Amino acid sequence: MCESYRKGRRYEYYVASLFAERGYFVRRVAGSKGPFDLIAIHPEKREILLIQVKKRGPIRKTDREKLAVFRGDYTVKPVLYVQGAVVEA
Numbered sequence: 001m002c003e004s005y006r007k008g009r010r011y012e013y014y015v016a017s018l019f020a021e022r023g024y025f026v027r028r029v030a031g032s033k034g035p036f037d038l039i040a041i042h043p044e045k046r047e048i049l050l051i052q053v054k055k056r057g058p059i060r061k062t063d064r065e066k067l068a069v070f071r072g073d074y075t076v077k078p079v080l081y082v083q084g085a086v087v088e089a
Helices: 003-021 061-068
Strands: 025-028 038-042 047-051 079-082 085-088
Touching: 003 025, 003 038, 003 047
Parallel strands: none
Antiparallel strands: 025 038, 038 047, 079 085
């Protein structure tokens, strides 16, 4: 594992802890090559954040564009997956 990956991962955990302290349920998207590194859900605010973590800039236009496709309203359905069956919670 290269040092830059370790530093980036460490910073992602740090950012995740900041959001967790504010009441978010946070999960890291391990090995993310996608548009976001963290998913943060605040159950009381009914808010879901998709977070791309950057330790320093510049923030490129493509970074914003990759995240922007997720903007909008979604239907959220909590489900259980048990032995091949999906059951709504």
